[in-house]
Amino acid sequence: MTQINGLPDGATELDRAWGTRPRLYEVFMSDFNASLARADAALIELCRLRTATILGSGFDQNLRYVPARARGLKEEKIHALPDYLKSPLFTTRERLAIGFAELFAIQSNSIGDEDVARVQEALGAESFIYFVKALSVVDQLQRSVVAFDVRPGPAAPSTMAGFVTAASAASAA
Amino acid sequence: MSTIPRIPAELAAGFTMLTDGGDSPAAKIAIPAELTRLSGIPIAVEGSVTLDPVVHECIRLFNAKYQGCEYCMNARQAVAIQAGLNEDIVSKLTRFETSDLPPQIKAALRITSAVASAPQMVTKDVLDEARRHFSEQEVADIIYLSVLTTASKVAITLGVEPGKSASSRVFYPSDPVYGDSDDLKRALEAYAKKGFNVAGEAMAVPTTLHDAEAYKPAMTLSR
Numbered sequence: 001m002t003q004i005n006g007l008p009d010g011a012t013e014l015d016r017a018w019g020t021r022p023r024l025y026e027v028f029m030s031d032f033n034a035s036l037a038r039a040d041a042a043l044i045e046l047c048r049l050r051t052a053t054i055l056g057s058g059f060d061q062n063l064r065y066v067p068a069r070a071r072g073l074k075e076e077k078i079h080a081l082p083d084y085l086k087s088p089l090f091t092t093r094e095r096l097a098i099g100f101a102e103l104f105a106i107q108s109n110s111i112g113d114e115d116v117a118r119v120q121e122a123l124g125a126e127s128f129i130y131f132v133k134a135l136s137v138v139d140q141l142q143r144s145v146v147a148f149d150v151r152p153g154p155a156a157p158s159t160m161a162g163f164v165t166a167a168s169a170a171s172a173a
Numbered sequence: 174m175s176t177i178p179r180i181p182a183e184l185a186a187g188f189t190m191l192t193d194g195g196d197s198p199a200a201k202i203a204i205p206a207e208l209t210r211l212s213g214i215p216i217a218v219e220g221s222v223t224l225d226p227v228v229h230e231c232i233r234l235f236n237a238k239y240q241g242c243e244y245c246m247n248a249r250q251a252v253a254i255q256a257g258l259n260e261d262i263v264s265k266l267t268r269f270e271t272s273d274l275p276p277q278i279k280a281a282l283r284i285t286s287a288v289a290s291a292p293q294m295v296t297k298d299v300l301d302e303a304r305r306h307f308s309e310q311e312v313a314d315i316i317y318l319s320v321l322t323t324a325s326k327v328a329i330t331l332g333v334e335p336g337k338s339a340s341s342r343v344f345y346p347s348d349p350v351y352g353d354s355d356d357l358k359r360a361l362e363a364y365a366k367k368g369f370n371v372a373g374e375a376m377a378v379p380t381t382l383h384d385a386e387a388y389k390p391a392m393t394l395s396r
Contacts, residue, residue, distance in 0.1 A: 023220025
């Protein structure tokens, strides 16, 4: 991590990046974890990995969300994400959600009523609310990761509940 | 952008931008009040970002404009006004690069702008320029604040952003929206000792520079 000098020690680069403001980090990650826990795990994981590519977060691409795997998300589908619009591995619901996540990451204020209506219909109204909140905390964390140049590491931060490295997930499969 | 709820009214009911928790769907997706206390008000609550109040408010307002959050755009922090923020500065935020804003504000907003649009643009050059005006801790704080002030994207996307009329006033750091805590109380005492008014009457945000001149005397800082 080269972007900021004099960061405190930490178990991972993410811990170091946020380590100068530990209370802020604690409260933010608490909201992050609670927000992800309310969302559809497999769906938000697909969106997280897709926006990680858009925003350039290799750190995020190196992590896997265990609850998503428990919901049946496999590496084969993750590897097919760049082709999610055409790949038969993806459902219409997933394509809508991932497309919405892309818009949210790139320019959320361009999201129109029709975009919202389509995804809300596919997910259900209450689930859609939690989905958008989860997108927001993922978006915020990824922007911080890229701005601080947090690199992929050998272990997932303990502050990210339910996350392991892709390598750990593969060996556990 | 929409301030008309895009979600069913029964799920949007009771939404506020900040919350200390609650069981309703709207309360669950609000920004935690403590997170805003730590990052959203320009006073040094323990563990929070510590930036010059004017720089802090410029970052918050830049992101408010960038994201299109009317609620965020039309609020002003009292301590920032007392420290020199005025509507002339606010009017130049969107086109800060070609403005005559001070170089330290431009340097901070280059980071904020990059974080909001394409965070890979937070390059070494951008950070080195910021380092000419800010300490390493302050540069990190600018990144934290730039990240956290994008949280309004949730309310905007869901159409539950409360809009201009809900916030067009000056917020004092003692305002109930920031909740209550011992560290906030200590921070308020410290600011009061520096001569800042930390609690005051609700005051409308001026819509023109002329209006801004009219309300300045009430905000005179006696530091």
